Amino acid sequence: MVKKIVLASGNKGKLNEFNRALSELNVEIIPQSQFNVPDADETGLSFVENAILKARHAAQITGLPALADDSGLEVDALDGAPGIYSARFSGANASDAKNNALLLEKLNGLAAEQRTARFRCVLAFMRHANDPTPLICQGTWDGIILEEACGEQGFGYDPLFWLPELNSAAAQLSPTEKNKVSHRGQAVALLKQSIAPYLIAIK
Template identity: 65%
Template sequence: MKVVLATGNKGKLTEFRQLLAELDMDVVPQSDFDIPDAIEDGLSFVENAIIKARHAAKLTGLPAIADDSGLEVDMLNGAPGIYSARFSGENATDEKNNLRLLSLLQEIPEEQRTARFQCLLVMMRNAEDPTPLICQGTWEGRISFAPQGDNGFGYDPLFLIPELGVTSAQLEKTEKNRISHRGQAMGLLLEKLSPQTRT
């Protein structure tokens, strides 16, 4: 089964391929089809994920998987949220986003730096699919005072997992995939796609 992944993010693509390895699926990025990114004008993670999946399915004629993920920081009233990727402005980079987040939390003590990663994962069998599969994963943590670790991408170097005492960027890939927001959402998708749940 060939499935198009509605992202151009290399970090996400690597994670998705690892997470979907147990299924007999050929996962190809939408960049292979030279199609433009969808305009993400939804007001929630799930809206944006559906927009991206429908866009990829429509332009490729294949089933599509899309996710919309982001970081919610309690002291920032849930920001950056759906704007996580462009938190630092039009020419945002991971480094700029992380620096902005640190500057906004500069005076905030450790116990008040609570945050979580959210992942809304959508699979559409075709562009007109009236019942897309929707799976959500949530990963609780805190924002550290400085970046730590070289693995991962996005806010991973700042996302501290208190019970482990390390950031997401300090985890091995297999461990991260097991416990992360994306790993949780993908686990739910795998359950829904398994032969047992289809009968």
């Protein structure tokens, strides 16, 4: 029997990625939007807290096991900002373009060695809303913030994120290339390796 898991997101890209990654485990990932679940209030102070908040919220409303993702960009020169506020870095009407412009403004004049940063992704899987031991999987992707945008692929801060070992910006990688090395790709790979024992208890 196929086991159903609700994804605490309506993002189609994430939905397809998780379904592909977990296909051999006989599970079906369903977006929370299909159950009219509103977005959870992300009141946590860390990626782990927010991922758990989102997973618990989705599990509580749907009665299904839930999977949530919280991710963002940490810039060393900004003491880890934008961090958990990455999506809304530039304020209430934030957009990728506004967020990127603000980031460039804050790092203006800094040399490359002072522009180190990393993308971080945390996945939380909860068997039910009261699960005392959520499965937590993390991935980290290190790079340098460019002085101007480069590349047309990806989204968010990808055009400003330079990967020295690949001699490429994240936005120059194809989706397949990115998924192999990115923070989310790493976290999804760990989830795939670790989730099987958690699925046994699910009806």
